[in-house]
Amino acid sequence: MKYLSNSDIETVDIGKRLGLILSRGDVVALSGVLGSGKTWFTKGIGLGVGVDPDEVIVSPSFSIVNEYEGRCLLYHMDLYRLDSYSDIISAGLDDYFNDQSVVVVEWPERCPDMLPSGYINVRIEILGENERSLEINSDDPDFLKKLTDSIL
Numbered sequence: 001m002k003y004l005s006n007s008d009i010e011t012v013d014i015g016k017r018l019g020l021i022l023s024r025g026d027v028v029a030l031s032g033v034l035g036s037g038k039t040w041f042t043k044g045i046g047l048g049v050g051v052d053p054d055e056v057i058v059s060p061s062f063s064i065v066n067e068y069e070g071r072c073l074l075y076h077m078d079l080y081r082l083d084s085y086s087d088i089i090s091a092g093l094d095d096y097f098n099d100q101s102v103v104v105v106e107w108p109e110r111c112p113d114m115l116p117s118g119y120i121n122v123r124i125e126i127l128g129e130n131e132r133s134l135e136i137n138s139d140d141p142d143f144l145k146k147l148t149d150s151i152l
């Protein structure tokens, strides 16, 4: 499924609509270059997952993972500064992938082996100063049905 965004606010809104249909155990991998909008999209996911709108979702670049509480726990990871699977293991990041939490991962290509099967892949591309294309895919048929039903 492909969506077009014309502003950061629209990207938040698409993220929010995705967040609304996420449930415990879902993992969202966000691909796209620096400045494409991964962190803005995550702000939207947070709103959809029920994180208090007053709580600001910021890039976790300096902490690798931030934790928020909504309908369930939301972990926001940024793997930009990690460069090997052993870094991931030593940071204990694999523990965050469990059936109780939603995990959003920026720079998932740093650790393709860590992603569970059926994860949700969002690819953001820069089309212009304020235009982005967002493509949402998954191998999980249950998720795909929810996505189609949600007229996202």
Ligand SMILES: Nc1ncnc2c1ncn2[C@@H]1O[C@H](COP(=O)(O)OP(=O)(O)O)[C@@H](O)[C@H]1O
Residues within 6 Å of the ligand: 005, 006, 007, 008, 009, 010, 011, 032, 033, 034, 035, 036, 037, 038, 039, 040, 041, 059, 106, 129, 130, 131, 132
């Ligand atoms: N349509 C859009 N969607 C998302 N961000 C946009 C859009 N148009 C412009 N921007 C800007 O692009 C930047 C995206 O930043 P950020 O979400 O931190 O990117 P990333 O996490 O991918 O590095 C922000 O400065 C934002 O205001």
Ligand SMILES: [Mg+2]
Residues within 6 Å of the ligand: 038, 039, 059, 078, 106
């Ligand atoms: Mg970011």
